[in-house]
Amino acid sequence: MAVGPIVKQILQTYPGKIRLVIKNYPYKYRDFSKIAAEASLAARDQGKYWEMHDMLISHSPKLDRTSLIAYAGELGLEVKKFTESIDSGRHMQEIEGDLKLAESIDLYNTPTFYINGLQIVGERPMNFFKKIIDEQLNQSGK
């Protein structure tokens, strides 16, 4: 499951201090996890990764193929190109790469966060993140 609001809150609390990086960990027993990851990367190809990322989070778990194509249309993407991309699994290699990376660091749950390399598993309240981020900011002296 995605934790959009907390991440958004973190970015707003620390403007200019955070670099957010997304890795895909589509859980293999959920029907639409992989195609949703494909959709996010297909949108990136058209310069709208974060728009799609937010769209997927707000509409989850309604992430079947038809819905994804509708979201692409809503975001003004070139729908034909988008559809070809998700149907052909164009980004499968990248997604598999993320999965392999996750396995190599013994990660089996989402969401999992690494804040400057410190692991946080599962959903946590803002204060929990804040404490770690503040400590890291103090250590870096910024």
Place this chain on the structure above:
Amino acid sequence: MLKQLLACIFVLLLFGNALAEEKKTEIPIGDSPSLGPADAPITIIEFIDFQ
């Protein structure tokens, strides 16, 4: 002798705990989608499943 041994174990335990708390995992960013300045003091890597 026993005292010294116990002290030694104690120190090792403390040290071990400190290491565990600060355990950092290095994760290559590669071409993954990212937001914010590359030289930001904080990097958050999120492993996500949209469903």
